[in-house]
Amino acid sequence: MKRYKLPNINQQADTVILANGEFPKHPITSSILNNCKYLVCCDGAINNLVKTNKEPNAIVGDCDSLSEENRVKYASIIHRIREQETNDLTKAVHFCLKQEKRKITILGATGKREDHTIANISLLCEYMQEAEVEMITDYGIFNGIESDSIFDSQPKQQVSIMSIDRNAITSENLVYKIENQIFTNWWQATLNEAEGNEFEIKTSGRTIVYRAFL
Structure with missing residues (x-):
């Protein structure tokens, strides 16, 4: 059974989008952004x-949001993908997969x-088919699952569950x-609360689990 850990301030992500x-x-x-090993920016x-000291390894997207100044400055690492069937986040995920990077943190x-926001959260349930992907915001962590899973937690941590497929869900x-x-x-399954240092979600359908930072 897969376990999902809580991020911490010392975490060094392999790949960040x-x-x-x-x-x-x-x-x-x-901290995750500043200490990651490989950084891909949606354009x-x-x-x-650029307002920070962090430099990207790659910039990916259709480049419609890229300033002319940054288009020139980062010309050597821009990967322009013109098709409009996917959004820039998905283009960045696909780029990472082509680089054999399959453990991805999205910020x-x-x-x-x-x-x-809604589209990006829902896409976690597509990305999980090909990679280990988590989305971390300033307020909490989103994970997409489709099988029984254990989540590290803290007592009284707020937990929400959002079902993409209409499959039965059981919690512990x-x-x-x-x-x-x-x-x-x-x-319907939002605004729950962890009782201790871990909880379990049992499901066979695509499900998004959110843990709020305390």
């Missing part, structure tokens, strides 16, 4: 990254436009126990 949402400001997300995200994928060690229940809308 920085999306063009809210720029990471939380101590944990800032618009570089406009905020900056929420905030700003709400439709982009959450305050509001779920027993073989099918949810038909994303809100």
Whole structure:
């Protein structure tokens, strides 16, 4: 059974994708960004990254959000993908997969436009077919699962479960126990709470699990 750990301020991610949402400001997300081994920017995200001392290894996207100054400065590492069937985040994930990078942390994928936020969160359930991907925001951690999983937690940590497929879900060690229940809308299993240092979600369908930072 797969276990999902909690991120910490000393975490050194193998590969980070920085999306063009809210720029990471939380101590944990800032540390992950600054200490990652390999950084891929969705094209618009570089406009905020240049205000820091961190340099990207690659910039990926359709380049419609890239400033002319940064287009010139980073010309050697820009990977322009013109097709419009996927968003820039998915283009960045596919780029990482081509580089044989299959353990990916996504930052900056929420905030700003709400439709982009919802789409990016839901895409976790597609990315998990090919890679180990987590999305960390300044407020918590999103993981996509489709089988029984254990999550590290802290007592009283807020937990939300969002079912993509209508498959039965059972929980262990959450305050509001779920027993073989099918949810038909994303809100129905939100705002739960961890009882201790781990909890379990049992499912056979695509499911998104969110743990809020305390």
